[in-house]
Amino acid sequence: MRLQAIVAGLVSAIVGYASSFTVVLAGLRAVGASPGQAASGLLALCLGIAVSAVYLGLRHRMPISIAWSTPGAALLAATGPVPGGFPAAVGAFLVCAALILLAGLSPWPARAIAAIPRPIAGAMLAGVILSLCTAPVRAVVDIPLLAVPVVLTWAILVRYRRQWAVPGALVAAIIGIVAHGPANGLSGAALRPAFELTAPTLNLSVVVSIAVPLFLVTMAAQNVPGMAVMATYGYTPPLRPVLVTTGLASAAAAPFGGHALNLAAITAALTAGPDTHPDPDRRWIATVALGAGQLALGLGAGLAMALVLLSPPVLVIAVAGLALLPALGSSLAAAVTEPEGREAAVVTFVVTASGMTILSIGAAFWGLVAGALTALLLHRRTPSQAVPAEDPGRELTSAATREGP
Template identity: 90%
Template sequence: MRLQAVVAGLVSAIVGYASSFTVVLAGLRAVGATPAQAASGLLALCVGIAAVAIFLGLRYRMPISIAWSTPGAALLVATGPVAGGFPAAVGAFIVCAALIVLAGLSPWLARAIAAIPRPIAGAMLAGVILSLCTAPVRAVVDIPLLAVPVILTWAVLQRYRRQWAVPGALVAAIAGIAVHGPGGGFSGAALRPSVELVTPALNPSVVVSIAVPLFLVTMAAQNVPGMAVMATYGYTPPLRPVLVATGLASAAAAPFGGHALNLAAITAALTAGPDTHPDPGRRWIATVALGAGQLTLGLGAGLAMALVLLSPPVLVIAVAGLALLSALGSSLASAVTEPEGREAAVVTFVVTASGMTILGIGSAFWGLVAGGLTALLLHRRSKPAAPAAAEQPGPVAATR
């Protein structure tokens, strides 16, 4: 049974890594990282995941799975180049980490995040990842011989083995590159693991463009759903220590290029479910194994970066888009399910998806602002209470 838990943890690590490392590398590259810096960031995130997952698993004897912020990486792709380059982005990563720690230390900040209307939070996330999710369509048009087998593989596995759909698509992409030849350039890739220390720079506009939206999407799209998944399986992790631990690990990873760490949401089910171990009190073994697996996978960060450089850029983004389709569906459903506030959610989505930049600040922040102002403008006061029953005509009075 212990071996079963270890295997579940290793599978979770492989699925989580293979499903979204392309998103992380694309995001870091989008905000100015060199190939070496992006690979260093991926390695730093893996080390951070390993340290926090093993510590929390041993400390609380719960299957508390940790992951990098995939929606946060998608935000970086949508943000693109920033003033001050990658050092300014690293400065924003550190500010985001400080906000995560503060949320763990100060209940009022966590309550403030929880007070953001769910439709607006969902719409902002949907707007952030929309351009990535359309990449598979663009890839079919631009490189059909490579893209079509990737998408077919994803579709078949999505039907029969959902958790392996994106890793399977990645394998199909690698096979296609091997058959048809590389579509990128190998320059700048180093196969051996290495770390690149980046001196952070604080740029106010970049902090607003990256740090604030990164914090919000990490909290709303990862930590909150992660707690919900844990609760589904009967666990109640101590949120405040988890936030402090992930925030401190994010701060440690930031100077080496890592953007943010948080509770796992999707892969949490692979370690917290009954298939991991029949005894709920022993499933924490899986998260310790997950940490060890992530540390091992992190040593291949250089190889992962080399694969990305050898791939046609649109194919890399297409695989990342496939990984985010379920997140897009969930965020859109969250945005429009409730009639109250639907208009504000649509405004948030449109402004965020526009990709506009005003005063050096990206569209994710302006989408949140526009949605919040729309919600205030269209806020309807609650209907006045009905008159007293004694003042109502016959039938009501008769019921007294």
């Protein structure tokens, strides 16, 4: 049974890594990271996941899975180049880590995140990842010989082995890259993993464009669903210690290029379920194995960056887009399912998906602002909230109620 839990943890590490490392590399490269800096960021994130998962698993004896913020990486990819280059982005990563740590030390940031209407939060995430999710379509048009086998592999595995769909698409992409020869060479990446320290700089527009939206999507699209998944299997992880741990790990990873760490959602379902171990009190073994597996995978960060450099950029983004399709579906559902607030969610989605930049601040922040303003504009008080002007006895009634019978 212990071996079963270890295998489940290793499988969850492989699935989590293979399904979204291309999103991480694409996001880091988009905000100005060199190939070496992007590989360093991936390695730092893997090390942060390993340390956090092992510590939390041993400390709390729960299958608390940790992952990098995939929606956050998608946000970086959609944001693109920022004023001040990658050092300014690293400064924003540190600010985001500080916000996560503050959320763990004080209850009010988590309450503020919970106060964001669910449709607006879902619409912002959907707007952020929309351009990435259209990449498979562009790839099929631009490079059909490489992209069509990738998409077909993904579609077949979604039908029969959903959890292996994105890793299978990645394998198909690697086979296609090798078969068609290198496109860009390996000059930009070293196969041996290495940390590259980037001195952070603080730029107010970059903090507003990256740090604030990165914190919001990490909390709303990762930590909250992660808690929900754990509750499904009967666990109630201590959220504040988890946020403190991931905040500290994020701060340690940021100078080396790591953007953010958080509770896992998808891999949490792989480690917390009954298939991991029949005894719920022993499933924490899987998260310790996940940490060890993630560390081993992190040692291949240089090779992962080399594969990205070998492939046409649109193919890498296409694999990332396939990985983000489930997130797009769930975020769109959250945005439009509830009739109340639908207009505000649509405004948030449209502004965020536009990719516009005002005052050097990216579209994700402006989408959130536009959605909030629309919600306030369209807000209607319910009859129970309204006080009829023609009811002069209401004050007397209220006073009598306060005084008692």
